[in-house]
Amino acid sequence: MSKVIVTGGSGFIGSHVVDALVDAEHDVTVLDHRVRPHRSDVGFEDIDLLDLSSVLEATKGAEHIFHLAAVSNVNYAHKYPVYTTSLNVMGTTNILESARINGASRVHLASTVWVYNGVPHAEEVDESVPFHLNGAGHIYTSTKMACEMLCHNYAELYELPFTVLRYGIPYGPRMREELLIPIFLKKALAGEALTIAGRGEQYRKFLYVRDLADAHVLAMAESAAGETYNLEGPRPVTVLEVAERIREAVGDHVQIEFIPARPGDFGGKLVSAEKAKRELGWQAEIDFETGLARTVEWFRKAWGDAPVSR
Numbered sequence: 001m002s003k004v005i006v007t008g009g010s011g012f013i014g015s016h017v018v019d020a021l022v023d024a025e026h027d028v029t030v031l032d033h034r035v036r037p038h039r040s041d042v043g044f045e046d047i048d049l050l051d052l053s054s055v056l057e058a059t060k061g062a063e064h065i066f067h068l069a070a071v072s073n074v075n076y077a078h079k080y081p082v083y084t085t086s087l088n089v090m091g092t093t094n095i096l097e098s099a100r101i102n103g104a105s106r107v108h109l110a111s112t113v114w115v116y117n118g119v120p121h122a123e124e125v126d127e128s129v130p131f132h133l134n135g136a137g138h139i140y141t142s143t144k145m146a147c148e149m150l151c152h153n154y155a156e157l158y159e160l161p162f163t164v165l166r167y168g169i170p171y172g173p174r175m176r177e178e179l180l181i182p183i184f185l186k187k188a189l190a191g192e193a194l195t196i197a198g199r200g201e202q203y204r205k206f207l208y209v210r211d212l213a214d215a216h217v218l219a220m221a222e223s224a225a226g227e228t229y230n231l232e233g234p235r236p237v238t239v240l241e242v243a244e245r246i247r248e249a250v251g252d253h254v255q256i257e258f259i260p261a262r263p264g265d266f267g268g269k270l271v272s273a274e275k276a277k278r279e280l281g282w283q284a285e286i287d288f289e290t291g292l293a294r295t296v297e298w299f300r301k302a303w304g305d306a307p308v309s310r
Contacts (some may be wrong), residue, residue, distance in 0.1 A: 002105075003027045004219065005062040007049065007095065008041070010035040012175045013110070013167070013209060017066060018042055020213035031058055032069065035046055038174070049091035056098045062215035064220055067095045067112040070143070071294065073178060077140040086145035089150070096154045099157035108149050108159040113166050113230060113271045123284055125229045125268040127166075140298045148228070161225040165215065168232040168271065172209035172291060173298035180294070184243055188250040200240030205233035206241030208294075218280040233272040234284045245289070250295050 001128040008014040015038045021028050022042065029043030037044055045058040047064065049069055055069075056251030059065060070088045071077050077084040084188020101273055116125045136142045147201045171181050184194050184209050218224075240256075247254040276282045 001025050001027055001215060002063045003061055004031075004104040005059055005065040007029055007031045007047075007065070007091075011068065013170055013212065014066075014068045014208045015039075015086050015174055016172070016213035017068065017123050017216050018076065020210070021066075024217045026064075026217075029062070030056075031055075033137070037175075040286045043218075045195075049087065049094055051095065051191055052173075056101060056228045057147065059095070059098045059104065062099075063152040064108065065095060065099055065104055065106070066110070066216055067092060067106045070110070071140070073176070074138060074140050075178075077138065077143075081132055081139045084139055085143055088140075089146050092147040092150055092200075096150060100154060100160045101157045104160075106163060106220075106225055107151065107154075107167060108163045108216065109147055109218065111139070111144045111148055111164050111166045111228075113168050113232065113269070113279065115148070115166065115172045116144050116269045116271060117141055119269060122269065124272055127230060129274055154212075155226060163219050163224045163226070164228040165219060166228065166230045167212060168214050168230070168273075169204035169205040170207050170209045170246050172295050175295070177264050180239065180242060181246070181295060182299055184246045185250070185296060186303075187252040188246050188254045189300075189303075191253070192244045193247065193257040195257050195259050196239055196243060199258065200238055200243065203236040203238045205235060205284075205286055206242075206288050206291070207231065207233035208291035211284045211286055215282045218282050223279060223282065227264045227275075227279070229276040229280065229282075230271050230273045231269050231276060231282070232284065236270065237288050245292055249293070 004026045006014055006018050009018045010032040018028055030037045031047045035049055044148050045052050071084040085184055118132035119125050119129055119138045131145050148164050154160040218222050243256050
């Protein structure tokens with residue numbers, strides 16, 4: 001058993017990471033701001049990550065720190081670039097500094113496959129591909145690139161071990177309602193058209209959130225120190241397919257409409273998760289059809305079995 005901190009552990013992904021760590025019998029404390037964890041058998045500290053002294057105190061004795069807390073809503077990041085940069089970059093720096101001072105065994109950074117957005121002329125990318133800064137495309141992406149670089153700096157300058165986990169696009173129970181799947185589902189249940197930016201050809205290897213969470217437990221292995229891993233779903237799924245499958249789940253009356261593409265959106269790259277499979281023994285197990293059915297069922301219960309509006 002290890003003493004583990006999860007920043008952002010009250011959020012969508014973080015709450016499932018907490019579940020996986022507790023199931024693996026680790027002693028878990030959540031660091032979050034204003035929002036309590038979804039379960040009562042873990043510790044909780046209400047912490048502003050921009051307050052270094054509070055972070056330093058809250059992380060004392062922690063062996064592994066999983067740093068998930070960040071502005072992750074890309075629309076919010078676009079609207080508030082200064083706050084996004086402050087929280088994502090300085091918040092990460094405060095975590096790294098606290099881990100250094102307190103002698104933590106390792107910091108695990110939640111990053112994103114969006115860092116591959118600027119890579120030109122690549123059919124598939126893996127962890128060996130360098131950043132292409134002129135194609136980052138978004139404030140959110142740039143902050144994650146900066147955070148990864150800071151992890152390497154702290155390792156080189158202060159010998160602080162790290163592991164970077166680059167997330168694909170997770171989905172599942174408890175996901176934020178402003179994300180694609182619940183937006184489509186809520187509209188479908190209300191009888192509204194599902195709107196798609198561009199032609200719907202943007203794709204993601206959607207990753208069921210419990211699969212993603214399980215990778216965090218495996219990443220605690222000593223062999224994962226100093227490494228970066230892509231965590232991706234089993235196959236590419238287009239935005240149009242998501243809409244079509246939501247329509248199948250709700251009813252053929254649901255309409256699909258197309259609107260102009262958004263600037264700075266991540267169109268999609270084929271991202272290899274072979275390294276995680278080879279070195280951690282991890283791969284996505286839940287196919288999109290099964291995961292989507294579970295997600296739809298969870299939301300319909302959470303929303304009180306909302307009737308379909310025809």
